Amino acid sequence: MAENVSSVQHASSLQRDPAAGASAPFSKWAPAVLLAWLIPGGGHFLLKKRERGVVIAVSVTVMFLLGLMMRGAMFHPEGGDLLTTVIYYGGFIGDLLSGVLYFIAVALGYSQPDMAGHVHDYGTKFLVAAGLLNLLAMVDAFEIVTGKKD
Numbered sequence: 001m002a003e004n005v006s007s008v009q010h011a012s013s014l015q016r017d018p019a020a021g022a023s024a025p026f027s028k029w030a031p032a033v034l035l036a037w038l039i040p041g042g043g044h045f046l047l048k049k050r051e052r053g054v055v056i057a058v059s060v061t062v063m064f065l066l067g068l069m070m071r072g073a074m075f076h077p078e079g080g081d082l083l084t085t086v087i088y089y090g091g092f093i094g095d096l097l098s099g100v101l102y103f104i105a106v107a108l109g110y111s112q113p114d115m116a117g118h119v120h121d122y123g124t125k126f127l128v129a130a131g132l133l134n135l136l137a138m139v140d141a142f143e144i145v146t147g148k149k150d
Contacts, residue, residue, distance in 0.1 A: 029145040036141040038099045040134050043141030056137045064101045064130035072123025073114040074105070091124075097131030097138075 036043025041057030044050070075091030078084065095102050112120070143149040 024146040029142050032141045032145050033138050036138040037097065037134065040099060040101070040137065043138065044144075047141060047144050049144065052140075056134075060098065060130050060134045060137070061101065063126050063133060064098050064105075067123045067126030067130060068105065068110065070119050070123025070126060071112045071115075072120060072125070072127045073112045074102075074110070074127060075124075091128055094128035094131040097135050098127070099134060101130070 032043040032046050034043075035046050039057075040060035041053035041055075044053030044056060074095050075088050077092050078088040080088075112123075114120075114124070140149070
């Protein structure tokens with residue numbers, strides 16, 4: 001009996017091993033993570049986690065659309081001093097992480113200048129936050145594929 005309990009505990013600890021993701025083959029997790037980036041919630045739909053995929057898709061899309069409706073500015077890579085470079089490249093990466101939403105907005109010609117005002121500033125933050133929320137969804141999809149999470 002004690003043997004059974006220890007083997008179950010050992011198997012359980014192996015399943016939740018933090019190093020397990022490092023040994024997972026690229027071809028196993030890459031499609032889910034790539035789809036999670038391109039289409040918010042898409043990686044979870046691929047992994048048959050439909051409820052979680054719907055919540056992610058709706059959350060990221062609504063946050064991105066609110067940012068657009070507030071006429072938030074999208075970041076473009078810009079050099080300069082260290083702080084300017086970090087802000088503009090970081091903001092650009094945050095915008096880009098929204099996946100297809102970003103590409104559609106850019107393809108349709110969305111471009112707002114960086115203007116003074118609270119609403120525009122919040123809109124800019126919403127656009128970046130939508131991408132960062134999608135990044136969390138990508139990490140979640142990765143952890144599901146590698147067995148670190150249900």
